[in-house]
Amino acid sequence: MYDRVKGFRDFYPEEMQARRWAMDTLESVAKRYGFREIGTPALEPTEMYTDKSGEEIVEELYSFEDKGGRSVALTPELTPSVARMFVEKQQALSKPVKWVSTRPFWRYEQVQQGRFREFYQTNVDIFGSSDPAADAEVLAVAVDMLTDLGLTSEDFEIRVSHRDILSGLLESFDADVDTREAIRAVDKRAKVDRDEYLDSLYETGLSYDQAEAFDELLQSSEDELDTLAERSEAVAEATENLRAVLAATEDFGVRDHLTLSLTTARGLDYYTGVVFECFDSTGEVSRSVFGGGRYDDLIEGFGGQSTPAVGFAPGHATLQLLCQRAGVWPEETLSTDYYVLQVGDTRATAARIARDLRELGHVVEADVADRSFGAQMGYADGINAETVVIVGEQDLANDEVTLKEMDEGEQISVPVDDFPGDHDRPTFDDFA
Amino acid sequence: MYDRVKGFRDFYPEEMQARRWAMDTLESVAKRYGFREIGTPALEPTEMYTDKSGEEIVEELYSFEDKGGRSVALTPELTPSVARMFVEKQQALSKPVKWVSTRPFWRYEQVQQGRFREFYQTNVDIFGSSDPAADAEVLAVAVDMLTDLGLTSEDFEIRVSHRDILSGLLESFDADVDTREAIRAVDKRAKVDRDEYLDSLYETGLSYDQAEAFDELLQSSEDELDTLAERSEAVAEATENLRAVLAATEDFGVRDHLTLSLTTARGLDYYTGVVFECFDSTGEVSRSVFGGGRYDDLIEGFGGQSTPAVGFAPGHATLQLLCQRAGVWPEETLSTDYYVLQVGDTRATAARIARDLRELGHVVEADVADRSFGAQMGYADGINAETVVIVGEQDLANDEVTLKEMDEGEQISVPVDDFPGDHDRPTFDDFA
Incomplete structure (x- = not known):
């Protein structure tokens, strides 16, 4: 008699039991690392997103005026809410703050396989540490979540990159480059053909030769980081930070799951240091499964004291696709x-x-x-x-x-x- | 820099840990009884509520038009959603269906102690059994939830009533009574003074003498059910059903927590048989902590085959007030x-x-x-x-x-x- 709203899902017990297992697995890993659960509202002031989120998110916002005349929005992502919460109690909170939460978010976007208008994520963030060990701990949590789901290094790889290496390299060319746009172009690299990619780099201020050279630099292996470092002080600092993060992941026992991939850029503007994305090793799940990274400027942008931060947020729908592809998704039956x-x-x-x-x-x-x-x-x-x-x-x-x-x-x-x-x-x- | 939306809450880790304990306790009881977790959307078509919910809920609805021109509403309660889900798979589902879920709901109402615009409930429902054992199982789950939280019979009582006894009694008077309105008047009995209460009964079609007589009947004890039964066949059937439910709760080990209270009516129109409300025994938490009951006509109203149903939904905010009053709410500290x-x-x-x-x-x-x-x-x-x-x-x-x-x-x-x-x-x- 009534139809469900498009892009929203009902979960019957069999499927829900499998999803609950996955959610419990993710949360349990984060909790063992001392991340603490928080709860956040489904509605926030619309301006929080129109001021702070990327254009794409703002276009896809479910926003409306409530009966009190406030412009409110269904939360499309968690980061602005946790930033608001952190700023509100910044003085009282003992740092580093480590928070986790699992809940739905909402975006009015094209519905497709593994993408819905109501989608679930587990968000994991550390506020208050710029130490490479914080980046490494977040990577360790990500890897442990995947292996606790039953996935192995045959199933997934986590590609690690660094925003400051990308921007440092761009600035090392004799050109006036729009770094933000250039990083967006890198983020779309795998989704467009090569000419379109080079065109988009050209539009940010690089010549075609420079664009080719830049792209070649992005394909550097870990051994070649030293060569990259020679291009500028900024690149040298960034490669040193990246090496320190990777060294810490070695201590944390998860280094084998990580590969250096400077062509990984992450779409969101607010990332500032290490960024990473998880991919299906077989490529069958063609999109990035999830990603994360460091965002040291966001808290200050929300009116707080300058506070380094790093985090990630696995979305459950793509994670489910990966688990199903790898044969580790549980049978959807009652027990x-x-x-x-x-x-x-x-x-x-x-x-x-x-x-x-x-x-x-x-x-x-x-x-x-x-x-x-x-x-x-x-x-x-x-x-x-x-x-x-x-x-x-x-x-x-x-x-x-x-x-x-x-x-x-x-x-x-x-x-x-x-x-x-x-x-x-x-x-x-x-x-x- | 940004303010939280009024009536919405942030939960920091210390409070969240206590709330998570309470939620896990409620869910774990329901799951041991074989209730299966389901997941439901945050948005539903607005008409689902304007058609099916009480006036009060419709007035408090957060509804808006989405970018596709659909009129949608933030779910103010779960029952219409589970009814929609049940109807969609009615043929395939093996009955009785026993579902549980915990999630937030939204109503634009006056914010006060224990009442927020975003509030959390655990919903528990059985579809497909009219047997008194189903009502009794729901009551047993309710009692076990409370005792697993650490509450005792000193802390709470569950007042049990029966809609068909109320309507049967009303119809047994020589008067043309608006039964629905009269039951609403009974529901407000404790909140208004006696004259106002009798006036409201008078307005439904009873004379003042009949209203007094009716109210006296409502104060019958369990021993006096036989006397009530003499008033009509309908009342006799209803008292028999109520006795059968109470007898089953005896077998289920929870009878001691229940008291007969025909002045308990429940506000919502869709209840049809046994109804109940949980109260703080000390009266310090002055509102009903939660309630539930049988609603045998709802599924048919959603276009399904006629299906008996019974359920309840403890709200976490009032439950927290009760637990705090009784001294069983956990210390809000990290561990x-x-x-x-x-x-x-x-x-x-x-x-x-x-x-x-x-x-x-x-x-x-x-x-x-x-x-x-x-x-x-x-x-x-x-x-x-x-x-x-x-x-x-x-x-x-x-x-x-x-x-x-x-x-x-x-x-x-x-x-x-x-x-x-x-x-x-x-x-x-x-x-x-």
Whole structure:
């Protein structure tokens, strides 16, 4: 009767269970590193984005006037909100501040595979450290999230780059270059053909020869960083910072998952140092899976004291595509520990057993619809119950219940008073 | 520089940790009963609410036109969304369907204590069973949620009523009564003075004498249900249903937390059978903490096949007020298992130790800001680290690290290769 809004999704239990597993995995990694969960509003003042976000985000904003005449917007990204929160309590917060949160965001954009108008991200940020170890910790969290999802170095690679190397190289040419536009051109490099790419660099102020030379520099390997460093003091400083970050990732045990890739630029303007993007190694998921980097100027732009910051935000939809491609996405089925099946007037006992099993922490369903034996068995099968406890009138007359394992079909009678007894997860084997 | 939108909240880590504990507690109870998590959109077609929700909700709607010209609304409640989802897959879903979800909702209403424009609820619903056991299971989940939060029968009571008893009684008078309006009047009974209450009943078609008589009937105790049943066939059926629900809650082990209270009516029009509300026993939290009930006609109203349904939705803000009043709300402080403190050039070892402790599942922070010993100690104290592992250059020269318990201040040197070793949660005592 009513249609869902285009680009918005419903998640039924089977899919939701797989998504919950993925979200819990991401959050649990961040929490083990001491990132603390925060909560943020779904609406913010529209001007926060029109002032601070990139043009693309502003064009895709869901904004409107509320009943109090405020212009408000559905949050299209988290960074402005956390910057606002950080600035509000900057004095009181003990630095570095390490925050994580998982929630939906909204952008009115073209709906396509892995891209929706309502999309979920887990945001991870550190405020208050410019030390290379902070960049490295963020990279370590990213790698641990991916490996905890079951992905290996065969499945993904994280390409690391540095904004100051890019801008330093651009400024080392004898030309008046619009650095911001040139970095945007680099960000689009893989999406356009070579002539279009060189044209776009030309439009930022480089000659065609310089554009070719610049692009060749971007393809430098790690061994060639020293050569790059010779081009200017700024480039030398940036390469030193990048090396220090990579050295820290070695200590943090994640260096093998990272490759240097100066053609990685990140689209957003606010990045200032190390930037990175995660890609599907096979290329089957063709877009960047997620990205992040350092943004040292943003907090000051929000009226706070100058505060270095670094972070990233895996989007769940592309991450799901990568996990599915790699075969590590869980089967989308329900799982249930016990179904307590009641036949005849046995509810008091069935309810007692269900309650005892739930107190042990198990997922336990019991009949709440007065169904027949067959209907209950069918339902138990449908929810993938592992063990069915049959509480029948006749068995109960003998003070027994029947335990049935749904996989093997084995079943056994058990004294009702011994069930669940001292067992943590009583099954056929405990009574056979 | 930017202000948060009025009625919207930021949650910093300390408060968020307490809220996360409460949310996890609620969800974990529902999941043990076999309720399955679903995910739903933040925006729905506006007409879904203007057609189906009560007047109050429609007045408080955040609705606007999106860039595609659709009239959309920020979801003010979950029920229409789950009804839409249920109808869409009604044939394929195996009944009863048991769904749970936790998320924010939005209403433009007066901001006051425990009431915000963005508010969080955990919704719990069963579709496809009219059996009293379904009502009872929902009541059992509600009680278990409260007791798992640490609340006892001293702290709360759940008042149970029945819409069909109320309407049956109203219809048993020799008067042409607007039942819906009369039930709304009962819902406001505690909020207005007696004359205003009787006036509002009078306006629905009862005489003043009948209004007095009706109100007296509403104060019947459980023993007097038989007397009520004599008034009409409809009342008799409804009292029988109510008794069956209460009997099932006895089997489910939660009967003691429930009291019969026919003056409980619930404001929303769509309820059809048993309804209930949770109250603070001390009355200090003066509003209803949450409520729920049976709504058997709603699915059909959304274009589905007639499907009985029952559910409830605890709001987290009032629940937090109750928990705080009862002294069971957790202290809002951070908790951290380990801080790995590095002094000098010891990052490789410190990082290895931090990694090993994280693999054991602990929350472990380490320096990412190149701070002094003192600054790190201060930070470790600020995040309430239980144990500090000091990795110093001199100790490491002797192949040792120092373990320091922050509470007692005890410390001990431990061979670096034995740490963490085989210990799950190594502390001073394991090495003393």
